[in-house]
Amino acid sequence: MPRRTATMLTSTLLLIAVLCAAVLIRVPYAEMSPGPTVNTLGEHNGEPVLSIEGRRTYEPSGNLNMTTVRVTGADYRMNLVEAVYGWLADDSAVVPHEILYPDDKSAEEVREQNAEEFTQSLESAKVAALRELGIEVGERVxxxxxxxxxxxQGRLHAGDVIRAVDxxxxxxxxxxxxxxxxxxxxEDVVFTVVPAKRAEEAEKKGEESGEGRDVTVRTTAADDDGRAVVGIQAGPDHTFPFEIDIRLADVGxxxxxxxFALGIVDKLTEGDLTGGAFVAGTGTIDGEGEVGPIGGIGMKTIAARDKGAEYFLTPEANCGTAARDVPEGLTLVKVGTLDDALEALERIRGGQTGALPRCAAG
Structure with a gap:
């Protein structure tokens, strides 16, 4: 066989071997890409995303889209080819697997945590929106x-209202x-509680949940410092003067x-917050209306622009990262509170977009 032919054949075989190895080699990375974006003022899968009963509402126009990130599954292991492609692509991000799925948590635990965080974010959105409108929100433990x-365990249950201790x-x-x-x-501790089911039924009827019942729990010593504990985490809960239902599955x-807070405010006030504009955004919120940072900001801005958004409400802490690679035609608006977002929307619907607080690359 001629030397040139042998060299070409050897090179081809080596290339094939390298490509096969690259496909077979699994790397400890996961991929993030733009996910679905849903208008909080509209419908999803044929149902209103936001529905309010027991209070006069309005039907605003325009878009206030929440955005998401699509990620590879916890059990999926990328190969080297996929990782390199993801690193080079403009519409995806490759990150260490443990960032999305910590080694000390199972896939089910991660899903449960995401679901809990989503539920809590909806609760905070309701509280922030109603407080913004001057509507009283009840609080309980x-x-x-x-x-x-x-x-x-078996004596107290998640959602039980704690009226008193001893x-x-x-x-x-x-x-x-x-x-x-x-x-x-x-030692024994006596909790006076209203069972979660009874409290929920009373809330739906707009009634008081009645007197609590006493539940005795014997304490044990905490592993870290030996203090007395019973194995529960107490937290705040809120009661609302009317029903606010948010339907959006498969989001965590x-x-x-x-x-969601903006969507609630828009539905409870006359007129359009957006003035008919297509606004998208992201950000955590607490009951006081403070907006916090999120992950995957670059993927969310891409998703928003692909859907048609003109403006993107961006948490102040994410502005520097988001502004490094802004999709063409999208304006990043910096917000730190719910009030900031409402002021930005006022400028958008009033045509004063030059006065918007924009994100600058950090």
């Missing part, structure tokens, strides 16, 4: 979670921890809070 295998009324979640730790491990995490 509930059992946020029960530790599996702990003393309270007969002393509680007003804040910290009160519960303080009163429990006044005991020595092995807290990053849609800002856009």
């Amino acid at each position: 509930v059992v946020a979670s029960v530790v599996r295998g702990g003393p309270a 007969g002393e009324p509680v007003e804040r979640p910290d009160d519960v921890a303080r009163l429990v730790t006044e005991h020595e491990p092995g 995490g807290p990053s849609a809070g800002l856009m």
Whole structure:
């Protein structure tokens, strides 16, 4: 065989071997890409995303789209070819697998955490929106979670309203921890609670949930410092003067809070917050209206622009990263609070877009 032919054949075989190896080699990375974006003022899968009963509402025009990021599954392992392609592509991001799926958590635990964060973000969005409108929101202390295998398992349940501990009324979640730790491990604590189901039914009817019942739980010693614990996490909960229902399946995490809060405000006030413009955005929100940072900002701006957004409400802490690669035709608007977002929308609908606080590359 001629030397040139042999060289070409050897090179071809080596190339094939390298490509095969690249396909077979699994790397510890995951991929993020633009996900679906949904108008909080519109419908999704034939149902209103936001529905409000018991209060006069309005039908605004325009878009206030929440944005998402699509990620590879917890059990999926990218090969080297996919990773290199993802690194080179403009519409995806390759990140270490443990950033999305920590080694100390199972895939199911990650899903549960994302679902809990999403539920909490909806609660915060409702609170922030109603407070913005001057509508009173009730507050109470509930059992946020029960530790599996702990003393309270089977006796207290997530969602139970905690009225008192050892007969002393509680007003804040910290009160519960303080009163429990006044005991020595092995002593009994008496919780006065309203079961979650009864509290929920009363809330739907707009009624008081009635008197609580006493539940006795024996304390045990905490593993870290030996203090008395019962194996629950107390947290805040809120009651609303009318029903606000948010229907959006297969979405997790807290990053849609800002856009849901804006959607609620828009539906409860006459006129259009956007003036008919296509506005998208992202950001966590707390009950006081503070907007926090999120992950995957670059993928979300791409998703928004691909859907037709002209303006993107961007958490202040994400502005520097987002502004490094802005999709053409999209204006990034910096917001730190719900009030900031409402002021930005006022400028957009008033045609004063030159006065918008824009993101600058950091």
